[in-house]
Amino acid sequence: MTTTITRSLPRLSDGIEADLQHAIPEGICRTFRVMPYVVHEGHVLVAAADADDSITEHVVSERLDRPVILVRHTVNEINEVIDEAYPPVEAEVESPEARRSRMQMAQMLTRSGLVTPEQLQRAMLEHSRTGDPLGDILVSHESISEDVLVAALSEMHQLQRVGLADFEPDYDLSRRLPERLARTLQVVPVAESDGEVFLAVARPLSTDDAVQVEAALGQPFRQLLANRTDLDQLLQRVHSSHYSDTSTQFLMDNFPEQSAHVVFSSVQKAFFVTAAVLLVVAAVIWPTTTAIGIVGVCSFVYFFVSVYKFRLTLRALGTHLETDVTDEEIAALDERTLPVYTILVPLYKEAGIVPRLVRDINALDYPRTRLDVKLLCEEDDDETIAKIKELALPPHFHLVVVPDSQPKTKPKACNYGLQLATGTFTVIFDAEDRPDPDQLKKALIAFDHVPDNVVCVQGKLNHFNQDQNILTSWFANEYSMHFELVLPAMGASESPIPLGGTSNHFKTSILRELGAWDPFNVTEDADLGIRLHREGFRTAMIDSTTLEEANSKVGNWIRQRSRWNKGYFQTWLVHMRHPVQLFRQTGLRGFLSFNLTMGSAFVLLMNPIFWALTTIYVVCQWGFIEDIYPSLIFYAASLMLFVGNFIFIYLNVAGSLQRGEFGLTRTAMLSPLYWGLMSWAAWKGFIQLFTNPFYWEKTEHGLDEG
Structure with a gap:
């Protein structure tokens, strides 16, 4: 219901009732130019600059949840009372020029029938919360296409447009702007004529940005508006060789001792060869004593890893x-x-899962206009690339094609995408991930709560198909133990945390400074967690879960787990190249924690050997086996047989109980069988360390669409 001011109604100048002063959020008040001020005969009187606007009336009625009357007042009157209720912060208040542009955009789109009143209302409400451009909001929700928005901006700003979909650039000209400036401003030189450069721009440049560009070019330029997605693809083509070299070489060139491109350092080779020779000689001369020593050392390593x-x-x-x-x-x-916020999503041979991935990212409680989603595809993955193009996604999704080169690994793809990132913060999600909708906001708040040296926030991981079969239940038990108990305890004690492969949130600038991920390490997440710690940075855990798909097939599970174990071996070898330096950087607690954590992969190698010895002794009663277990070693090994298995079962039960997944605890009682699979995968990874160290075992996703 609307009306003009009459003598029968209370006036805005009479004052605002206290309980109405903040009844409507500031953003809505300023965007729609409204302010509730009094309750009169069962209706809330709301001062409105446009008392006849149905969208304004609908928005206000929803917020107040009672009958309203829009009463016409001047803009100045309304702005004055809004400023009293919400003292303005200059940087957060829309300028008159920006407001005129927004209203012009809204009128153009509604008069031409390109947006419905409902779409416009949703976009206006989001603008009231975020202050982001109305056109960008409409595009992000697919109410209009990017081409429609570019046409509207072209008319508003009287700028010509340029189509870049099939454009073949002059690379020398296009690279005349420094890559960083071109990427930051989203601009590319596309032509030159009569001493003037024609510059494709995603949005009209501000005066200050135009000055920067002209100084970098050294000559005048003319702006041409372009589709943001097409411009993004052109930028990638122009600078792909730079991105490719950096993603592979940066860590190796700048921090060679932290790179796994060499599996064994020369010192390590000499050490292990010498140790092997001495061991063989000792075994020939003192076979029983040597065997006792090996069994004893292995038993105590086993014991300390389990106890830790x-x-x-x-x-x-x-x-x-x-x-x-x-x-x-x-x-x-x-x-x-x-x-x-930048979201990196590595994809390989996963075309079928892309629609669900897009749905889950769009479900995040975060303004789409402030998302920078990089869909990272390998150049030879034609099917996934074609699927992404077919979906014609809005510009907050960016298709990033990583050139085909070795090593073909997830960390190299992430390094490539990171160079294109525009976010202050960066997170990795896998293709099948289903993060809690509020995870990004939780991570931001967590960064405000923790000390400045915390540069990574790790979310928890678990599985959405844990009840599919016994293998997925075991996997969920293990994840519950690891992410609900072990990692939080490591974080609380400020020990080096081996990061999970997904849902780790970083400060982008620090991540770049450290060289990001090692493209040669197939468990790049664990390695990065250790490197962060060595540089004096820390990781914090947050209580937010991302659900993944647990491998339900043994072969697929073995491929994934063998890669993880191979990466743990790589990580241990890299960081133990200089153990004294590692000790100095991490302290005694950190040094022990690192070795005992990475030591779990070595323990898995021991299991089949001990199981075989036990079985052979029971079946054949070989005296040699009895000889290598003198009393002390026998009691220690027997203790580990019972205590080790008890601890392994207990850890899995405890993790599920901590998470509240009580139905999974019964499968935890069969965990020793799962341990056998883990040992199988560990030996496969260990052998690959020598035969194919940088090979990335592909894990298939989308096997369960539950």
């Missing part, structure tokens, strides 16, 4: 060691201040 994990679990069980973020803190976030 048990100790971490006891510390975390029944406690909450993650960085707390409350629902109230999330609700209180001012979306106008949210930074751009």
Whole structure:
């Protein structure tokens, strides 16, 4: 219901009732030029600059949840009372020029019938929360296409347009702008005539940006508006060789001792060869004594690794060691201040899962206009690339094609995408991931809560198909133990945390400075967690879960797990090249934690050997086996047989209980069988360390669409 001011109605100048002063959020008040001020005869009177606008009336009625009357007032009157209720912050208040552009855009699109009133209302509400351009909001929700928006901007700013879909650039000309400036401003030189450069731009440049560009070019230029997706693809083509070289070479060139491109250092080769020769000589001269020594060392390593994990679990069980973020803190976030967030999604041979991936990313509680989603595809993956192009995704999704080169690994693809990232923060999600919708906001708040040296926030991982079969249940048990107990305890004790492969959130600038991921390490996440710690940085855990697809087929599971174990061996070899330096950087606790954590992969190698010895002794009663187990070693090994298996079962039960997955605890009782599969995968990874160290075992996703 609307009306003009009459003497029968209270006036805005009479004052605003206290309980109405903040009844409508500031963003809506300023965007729609409204302010509720009094309750009159069962209706809320709302001062409105446009009292006849149905969208304004609908928005206000929804917020107040009671009958309203829009009462016409001047813009100046309304702005004055809004400023009293919400003292303005200059940087957050829309300028008159920006408001005129927004209203012009809205009128153009509605008069031409390109957007419906409902679409415009949704976009206006999002603008009231974020302050982002109305056109960009409409494009991100696919209410209009990017081409329609470019046409509207072209008319508003009187700029010509240029089509880049099939454009073949002059690379010398296109590279005249420094890559960083071109990427930051989203501009590319596309032609030159009469001493003037024609510059394809995603949006009209500000005065300051135009000055930067002209100084870099050294001559005048003319702006041509282009489709953002096409411009993004052109930028990638122009600078692909630079991105490819950097993604592979940066860590190796700048921090060679931290790169796994050499499996064994020369010192390590000499050490292991010498140790092997001495061991063989000792075995020939003193076979029984040597065997006793080997069994004894292995038994004690086994014991300390098991006890360390048990100790971490006891510390975390029944406690909450993650960085707390409350629902109230999330609700209180001012979306106008949210930074751009880059999401890296490596994809390979996963065309079928792309639609679901797009759906889940769009379900995140974060403004789409502030998302920078990089869909990272390998050049030879024609099917996935074609699927992404077919979907014609809005410009917050970026197709990134990684040139075909070795090593063909996930970390190299992530390094490639990171160079194109525009976000202040960066997170990795896998293709099948289903993160909690509020995870990005939780991570941002967590960064505010923790010390400045925390540059990574790790979310928890678990599985959405844990009940599919016994293998997926075991996998879920293991993840619950690792992410609910072990990692939170490691984070609380400031030990080096081997990161999970997904849902780790980084400060982008620090990640770049450190050289990001090692493209030659097939468990790049664990390695990066250790490198962060060695540089004095820390990782914090948050109570937010990303659900993944657990491998339901043994062969697929073995491929994935063998790669993980091979990466643990690589990571141990890299960081133990200089053990004294590692000790100095991490301290005694960190040094022990690193070795005991990486040592779990070596323990898995021991299992089949001990099981075989036990079986042979029981069946054949070989005296030699009895000889290599003198009393001390026998009791230690017997203790590990019972205590080790108990600890392994207990850890899996405890993790599921901590997460509240009580139905999984029964499968945890059969965990020793799962341990056998883990040992199989560990030996496969260990052999590959010598035969094919950088080979990335592909894990198939989309086997369960539950």
